[in-house]
Amino acid sequence: MAKRARVIYNPTSGREIIKKNLANVLMILEDAGYVTSAHATTPEPGDAEREAKLAVAERYDLVVAAGGDGTINEVINGIAEQDYRPKVGIIPTGTTNDFARALHVPRDVIKATELIAKGDSVAMDIGKANGTYFINIGGGGRITELTYDVPSKLKTMLGQLAYYLKGIEMLPSIKATKVRIEYDEGVFEGEAMCFLLGLTNSIGGFEKIAPDAKLDDGKFSLIILKKVNLPEFIRLVTLALRGDHIKEPNVIYVKSQKVVVTSEKKMLINLDGELGGETPMVFENLNQHIEFFADVEAIPAADLDQDEKTSLLSE
DSSP states (O other): OOEEEEEETTTHHHHHHHHHHHHHHHHHHHHHTEEEEEOOSSSSSSSHHHHHHHHHOOOOOOEEEEEEEHHHHHHHHHHHSSSOOOOEEEEEOOSSSSHHHTTOOOSSSSHHHHHHTTEEEEEEEEEEEEEEEEEEEEEEEGGGGGGHHSSSSHHHTTTTTHHHHHHHHHGGGGEEEEEEEETTTTEEEEEEEEEEEEESSOOOTBBSSTOOSSSSSEEEEEEEEEOHHHHHHHHHHHHHHOOOOOTTTTEEEEEEEEEEEESSOEEEEETEEEEEEESEEEEEEEEEEEEEEOOOOTTTGGGHHHHHHHHHHHH
């Protein structure tokens, strides 16, 4: 029986670039041996997730998520809970494309599709937070809210600059929250500016914030920024962009499979750049849960379990 692929794409992402290249995407996948069909997502919340669930129910061999991190997140939420999970391909057309960057998937639509057709893949960790799944980052604290506070039209016009501008606007309102954060090896209880759980080393387009994150080791990279004044907060953020923050006394940086967060006041939770609920929240790392097409040769050995990297390259 022929293999089947379902392309789930956001027609407005990246100035409609996937829409303009859809015929070529379908042709490349057909040439690779897939009977291929496509679904254009609608603005209705959860549309990509519902379509991914249908693709799973119909036992497609491949699901391609084409869009930004939000579209990819929805597709993964349609797949991750299922017993049968097809392989997933990524065509990144969003603003930051953190997850695609970690997999070394090209920004170019045609090259990304050709990478899927090549067939190299890696089993990746997935995060679960109170029943919702995420692939790149979970977090809480006022500064983490900027990704869903930036209007879509502004992101389309200005790209990553839109996040910088919003971050500057938010600085005066950033305050610490009293939290309890339980992780594998300990507990933090006190006031924190924010916390982040990274599944990859690319967060908001920067690749040094979780410098030793692995894609498949079953552990989050947990970062907790304790209460600091505004000048110190800005200094630590600057250090984080260079990866020089993890040894600072006001920063906790640990690996953990499970993280439980509670807070005195409501704290909104960011999952892959979207509002993912509020505290209390239980985060769990699902080790090597979904197989993604990737440029395996380009992924640094430090980003993968060494045994898996060796096995993939020998196939």
